[in-house]
Amino acid sequence: MKLTGAQALIKALEMENVEVMFGLPGGCILPAYDPLLDSSIRHILVRHEQGAGHMAEGYAHVTGRPGVAMVTSGPAATNMVTPLCDAFMDSIPMVCITGQVPTTAIGTDAFQECDTVGITRSVTKHNELVMSAQDLPMVIRQAFYLASTGRPGPVLVDVPKDVLTNTMDWYWPTDAEVVDSLPGYRPVTKGHPKMIKEAAKLLLSCERPVLYVGGGILKARAAEALRELAELTQIPVVTTLMARGAFPDSHPLNLGMPGMHGTAAAITAMQKSDLLIALGARFDDRITGKVSTFAPEAKIIHVDIDPAEQGKVRRPDVPIVGDCRLVIEELIKVIKDLLGAGEVQADVGPWRSRVSGWREQFPLAYEPSEPGEALKPQFCLEKLRDLAPKGTILVSGVGQHQMWSSQYWQFEEPYTWVNSGGLGTMGFSIPAAIGAKVGHPEKTVWAIDGDGCFQMTAQELVTASVERIPIKVAILNNSYLGMVRQWQEMFYEERYSEVYLSPEVPDFVKWAEAMGCVGIRVDSPEEVEPAIEKANSINDRSVVVDFRVDAREKVFPMVPAGFSNDDLLLPPSQNETRRFLG
Amino acid sequence: MSELQHHILSVLVENRPGVLARVASLFARRGFNIFSLAVAPAEEDTMSRITIVVDVERTPLEQIVKQLFKLVEVIKISELDPRQAVERELILATVRAGAADRGHVVELIQILEGKIVAVGSDAITVSLEGHPDKLDDFEDLIRPYGILELQRTGRIALPKLDRDVRTSAVKGNIG
Ligand SMILES: Cc1ncc(C[n+]2csc(CCOP(=O)(O)OP(=O)(O)O)c2C)c(N)n1
Numbered sequence: 196m197k198l199t200g201a202q203a204l205i206k207a208l209e210m211e212n213v214e215v216m217f218g219l220p221g222g223c224i225l226p227a228y229d230p231l232l233d234s235s236i237r238h239i240l241v242r243h244e245q246g247a248g249h250m251a252e253g254y255a256h257v258t259g260r261p262g263v264a265m266v267t268s269g270p271a272a273t274n275m276v277t278p279l280c281d282a283f284m285d286s287i288p289m290v291c292i293t294g295q296v297p298t299t300a301i302g303t304d305a306f307q308e309c310d311t312v313g314i315t316r317s318v319t320k321h322n323e324l325v326m327s328a329q330d331l332p333m334v335i336r337q338a339f340y341l342a343s344t345g346r347p348g349p350v351l352v353d354v355p356k357d358v359l360t361n362t363m364d365w366y367w368p369t370d371a372e373v374v375d376s377l378p379g380y381r382p383v384t385k386g387h388p389k390m391i392k393e394a395a396k397l398l399l400s401c402e403r404p405v406l407y408v409g410g411g412i413l414k415a416r417a418a419e420a421l422r423e424l425a426e427l428t429q430i431p432v433v434t435t436l437m438a439r440g441a442f443p444d445s446h447p448l449n450l451g452m453p454g455m456h457g458t459a460a461a462i463t464a465m466q467k468s469d470l471l472i473a474l475g476a477r478f479d480d481r482i483t484g485k486v487s488t489f490a491p492e493a494k495i496i497h498v499d500i501d502p503a504e505q506g507k508v509r510r511p512d513v514p515i516v517g518d519c520r521l522v523i524e525e526l527i528k529v530i531k532d533l534l535g536a537g538e539v540q541a542d543v544g545p546w547r548s549r550v551s552g553w554r555e556q557f558p559l560a561y562e563p564s565e566p567g568e569a570l571k572p573q574f575c576l577e578k579l580r581d582l583a584p585k586g587t588i589l590v591s592g593v594g595q596h597q598m599w600s601s602q603y604w605q606f607e608e609p610y611t612w613v614n615s616g617g618l619g620t621m622g623f624s625i626p627a628a629i630g631a632k633v634g635h636p637e638k639t640v641w642a643i644d645g646d647g648c649f650q651m652t653a654q655e656l657v658t659a660s661v662e663r664i665p666i667k668v669a670i671l672n673n674s675y676l677g678m679v680r681q682w683q684e685m686f687y688e689e690r691y692s693e694v695y696l697s698p699e700v701p702d703f704v705k706w707a708e709a710m711g712c713v714g715i716r717v718d719s720p721e722e723v724e725p726a727i728e729k730a731n732s733i734n735d736r737s738v739v740v741d742f743r744v745d746a747r748e749k750v751f752p753m754v755p756a757g758f759s760n761d762d763l764l765l766p767p768s769q770n771e772t773r774r775f776l777g
Numbered sequence: 778m779s780e781l782q783h784h785i786l787s788v789l790v791e792n793r794p795g796v797l798a799r800v801a802s803l804f805a806r807r808g809f810n811i812f813s814l815a816v817a818p819a820e821e822d823t824m825s826r827i828t829i830v831v832d833v834e835r836t837p838l839e840q841i842v843k844q845l846f847k848l849v850e851v852i853k854i855s856e857l858d859p860r861q862a863v864e865r866e867l868i869l870a871t872v873r874a875g876a877a878d879r880g881h882v883v884e885l886i887q888i889l890e891g892k893i894v895a896v897g898s899d900a901i902t903v904s905l906e907g908h909p910d911k912l913d914d915f916e917d918l919i920r921p922y923g924i925l926e927l928q929r930t931g932r933i934a935l936p937k938l939d940r941d942v943r944t945s946a947v948k949g950n951i952g
Contacts, residue, residue, distance in 0.1 A: 312795060317802060321849045324795070341849060379791060379852040503843035 200328030201226040201359040204292070205234050207335035210367055213263050215239060215254065215633055217247035221267025222307060224294030226359035239633065239662050244271045246626040246655040248278020252287045253630025256613040257588055259416065261288040261342045262630060268294045269307030272353075273314065277620060279349045280318035284617025285437060286414055288347035290338045297357040298326060311353045320348030325355070328363035336373050345382030346501040347414055382500060386517035386525055394472075394496045394513045395529040399540045401470035401494070404430045407453070407482075410437030410616065411475015411499060417520035418442065418609040421474065424523050427530065429543055431550050433461040435476055437616045440606035448547075450554055454482040455754050456598040459557035459765060462752065463776050464550045465490050466760050473497045475519045478508035479617070480756075488759035498522045556775055559602050560766040561748065569745035570720055572596065572671040576603040579641060579669055582727045587639040588613065588631050592624040592648030594678040596671040598750045600643045622651030628666045629659050639667065639731070646672040646696055646703070653706065659737045660711030667730050668712075668739045673746040674698040681749045698743075707739035716741045783812065784838055785857040785864070785934050788827040791850040792818055799848050800827060803841055809833050813866075813931030824852065828933045857934050864934045866909045868916070869894070873923030874901045882922055889915050900925055 198206065204227050208216070215237040220228040231238055241247040244266045251262025266275055272293045282289045296305040312322045321341050325334050331354070338350040368376070398404060412421055418441045425432050425448050432442045433453040442449050451458035453465055465471060471493045476482070483489040486508060497504070497511035498519055505514040515522055534540070561573045576599050583589075590613040591600040597614055606612055613631050615623040628642035649670050659666055673680075676694040683691050707714030713733055717726045717740060730738040751766040765773060790796045797816060804811050812830040819826040833841070838856075845851055874882040882901060886893060891905035905915055909932045916927070 313798070316795075316799060317806060377849060380849045501847070503840065503847055505843075507840060507843075 196365040197362050198365050199226065199230075199359065200331055200354070200361050200363060202230045203328060203331045203363055203365060204335065204354065204359065205230040205236070206365070207332045207367075208236060208263065209234060210332075211335065211339045216263040216265055217241055217250040217254075217630065218265035219244055219247060219267070219271065221271055221294065223268040223296055223356045224265060224271075224292070224354075224359075225267075226356060227265065227292070227294070227354070238265075239658065239664075241626070241658050242654040243652070244274035245277055245622065246629075246652055246658065248275050248289070248291065249281070249620075249623050249626035249652070250630030250633070250655075251289050251291070252278060252282050252285075253590065253613050253627030254634040255282075255287050255289055255630075256627070257610050257631045258634040259288075259610070261290050261339055263290050263292070265292040266294070267307070268296060268311065269309045272309055272311040275351075276315060276318060277618075279315055279351065281615050281618040281620045281623065282349040283318045283320065285615065286347050286410065287349065288342040289349040290335075290342050291349060291351045293351060293353050294359075295324065295353045295355040298355045299357065301355065311351070315351050318349070319351050320346075322351040322353065324353045325358050328358050328361040331358070331363065332366055333368050333373070333376060336368050337377060340373050341377070341380065345380070346411075383502070383516050384500065384518040384521055386498065386515040386522035388525070390513055390515045391522065391525050392529055394515060395526055395533055396538075397470065397494060397496060397513060398428065398430075398472060398526075399530065399533060399538060402541045402543060403468045403546045404428075404470040404472060404543065405464050405468040406430050406432040407435075407465065407471045407473045407476050408432055408438045408441055409435045409474065409476025411519050412438055412441045413475075413609055415475060415500070415519035415521075417474070417523055420520050420523040420527070422446075424527055427527060428540065429547060430472070431464055431547065433457070433465060435479075435482060435616075436601055436614065438476070439601055439604075439612040440609045443607045444605045445607060447551070450550060452601055454479075455484070455756070456602065456750050456752065458554070458559065458602075459752050459763065459769075459776060460550055460553040462754065462760050462763055463553055465493070468493045470494045470496065473499070473511075474523065475499060477504050483508065484754045484758055484760040488761060553776060556772060557752075557765065557769055560751075560768050562768065564720060564745065570718065570723070570743060572673070572742070572744040572748055573599055573603055574720060575669065575671060575717075575723055575742045575744065576600060576643070578723045578727055579643070580604050582724065582731060583641065584639045584731065587611065587641055588628075588635060590614065590624050590628040590631055590640060590642045592642075592644040593619045593621045594645040594648060594676070595673075595681060595748070595750050596643050596645045596648075596677070599671070602750075621645075621648040624648060625652045625666075625668065626655045628668070629655055629664050632659075632664050632666050642666055642668045644668055644670050645677060646670055646674060647676045649703070650696075650701070653710070656707070656710040656712055656737055656739070664737075665734055666737050668737065670703055670739065670741050671744050672703065672741050673744050673748070675746050677746065678750070680746070684749070686755065703739060703741035707737075712737040712739050714739050714741065716743070718743045782832065782834075783859070784831055784833065785859065785862065785932070786827075786829045786831065786842065786845075787855045787857055787934060788829065788845060788851060789819060789853040790825050790827060790848075791852065792823055792825040793850060796825070796848075796850045797827070799850070800829070800845060803844050803848075804829075804831060807837065807841070809837070809841070813929070815931040815933045828931070830932055855936070857936060861937050862934045863937055864908055864932050865906065866912050866932045867904065867906045867930045868912045868927065869902065869904050870916075870919065870927045871900050871902045871925040872919050873899065873925060875899045878922050882919070885918055889918075891915065
């Protein structure tokens with residue numbers, strides 16, 4: 196069968212079971228948009244290519260399937276760099292197709308030419324410039340295979356215009372042919388039995404263990420296995436920003452989020468532990484604080500599918516390269532065998548009571564506003580949480596509102612939390628929420644955004660309106676770049692430099708309405724519940740709630756950057772009882 | 778920095794466009810200078826072997842080796858211990874050799890078993906092959922006469938045959 200490259204490209208995407216893609220056409224990618232008209236694939240036309248990338252990420256976050264974005268060359272490709280980097284940092288499976296100038300024009304500074312593979316080399320798991328139409332099916336199959344196996348990540352395929360218009364003989368490579376075509380790519384998924392046994396023994400011998408759970412758990416779809424391991428061994432669990440939802444917040448073993456704005460219990464438990472079982476976590480600097488003082492007495496079992504994570508920050512005592520789910524399942528078996536053979540687990544009871552004590556004594560805390568005082572952002576989140584329909588997906592931007600979202604929401608199920616962790620990309624939430632809603636149209640999707648973040652990508656609400664993808668947005672509007680303001684208040688002697696936005700403009704309600712959404716403004720605590728109820732009741736269009744919140748509110752606890760986790764700053768109300776954190 | 782040392786990495790890669798750029802950018806990103814680099818097709822012409830000599834400390838080197846492994850087109854990496862490897866390099870140099878010095882220059886070339894590949898009225902182009910240390914010696918000895926142009930190939934290396942090769946880096950592959 197003879198096809199044009201463009202037809203082969205679209206057919207290949209269909210063969211990969213792509214149901215939706217996000218994009219925006221232009222000169223070089225034009226040929227691919229023609230066969231798209233006859234395709235089963237839904238295309239969502241964005242207002243800015245960055246939006247297409249974050250939508251693909253949001254979709255991938257909640258479905259586990261690669262998100263697909265397609266854009267043209269030059270400026271469109273450069274607009275895609277941020278989402279690619281975001282997906283790379285957070286290991287999100289994504290396939291991005293970019294148009295390129297014709298092969299004969301490459302290197303001539305042709306109109307809208309840029310070195311896309313060069314620019315995106317360090318922000319993709321892999322990228323490829325396709326030089327012949329005949330290669331397209333194989334390259335697309337490779338892209339999906341690479342994006343979704345091993346440590347997932349973004350893959351970019353750059354397709355010159357003449358490659359799209361030339362003809363080729365259609366074929367569809369088998370799985371084996373794809374594997375054979377990538378001789379250097381052999382992800383290890385099964386953990387080494389000897390290492391797993393060693394891990395089991397170490398785990399049973401420690402008295403102050405902590406399960407340090409990262410985003411890899413979700414990528415490996417290992418939430419159930421994790422729960423079984425935790426309950427079998429009664430080891431407390433901390434879930435990082437990327438792992439929120441992997442273990443139910445209501446579970447008595449859950450200590451919450453560790454790290455810079457983690458709970459006192461999670462941070463302290465890691466500091467005092469004698470064994471950290473790191474599962475798909477990468478010892479990020481936001482978790483460890485000052486590395487040299489991080490969890491000084493802890494031995495480390497490190498399970499990760501990426502061998503390059505082993506020993507990158509902290510040398511593991513037992514490194515296990517493999518898929519988290521497979522390794523945990525194996526580990527559970529070995530532990531049960533050992534216990535069956537008469538081995539006894541060290542008594543973790545005293546440790547559990549100690550960490551539970553911290554959890555009760557140092558809950559997340561803020562000062563509720565007195566009547567007539569400004570609205571507290573944490574209060575808004577508590578109400579949003581309490582009124583949210585079951586299974587609601589929460590998406591956030593980057594800043595204070597992100598930390599409060601992670602802290603105050605109650606995550607009970609995996610894949611209900613979408614945020615930009617590694618790159619910390621302001622502007623992530625609106626497009627990512629749209630992508631999440633496309634992935635799960637039956638679920639409510641709330642985006643929590645800052646007024647700063649919102650202004651970076653709000654135009655995608657037009658996309659949401661036109662494409663009928665109703666999301667809900669809560670802007671925690673403090674008229675500041677709040678997180679930066681917090682740092683300036685605490686570490687730059689309240690010298691506020693370029694962080695004040697404006698309480699007057701934009702008018703978020705009018706802006707929302709102009710984009711086809713319902714806009715609601717909330718100034719006082721009494722208005723919070725009715726506004727949220729109204730927003731929850733509207734399902735035929737997107738809703739934007741502009742919560743006018745107290746700009747002076749800070750995120751606590753906090754471990755200042757570069758400080759030891761031992762020096763965490765508690766909310767002011769808990770300072771007096773600090774000595775109990777021992 | 779302490780303990781900077783030459784490390785020789787032998788990297789077997791797919792012989793495809795862009796691979797060298799990927800490999801090189803892992804070093805550049807960390808601000809590490811590649812001391813020398815040699816690339817050419819290997820035993821199978823679908824593959825190339827890259828020999829990289831780099832001055833880094835042990836810990837960042839381990840990280841780089843692991844990151845190199847993550848490149849889809851990288852098939853195998855070995856770090857070669859100089860004591861367990863055969864190393865060779867080629868130098869081409871055009872040396873000033875006026876009437877007065879010509880005898881000395883030629884003599885030096887002969888002692889070091891170099892070959893004269895071109896002769897001009899007041900210069901000689903010489904080629905010399907051998908262990909990189911020998912090439913260093915040659916450079917030092919000839920420099921006083923005046924080196925007009927010089928090009929070295931960068932070292933290539935293979936494990937020694939006699940004993941089990943000590944390769945410190947991991948085998949196999951990853952995702
Ligand atoms: C694209 C981008 N630019 C700059 C930053 C640095 N930054 C981190 S948080 C923040 C402030 C965010 O302000 P806002 O969206 O209003 O949220 P708030 O912190 O007030 O909740 C800034 C500027 C960033 N993370 N991303």
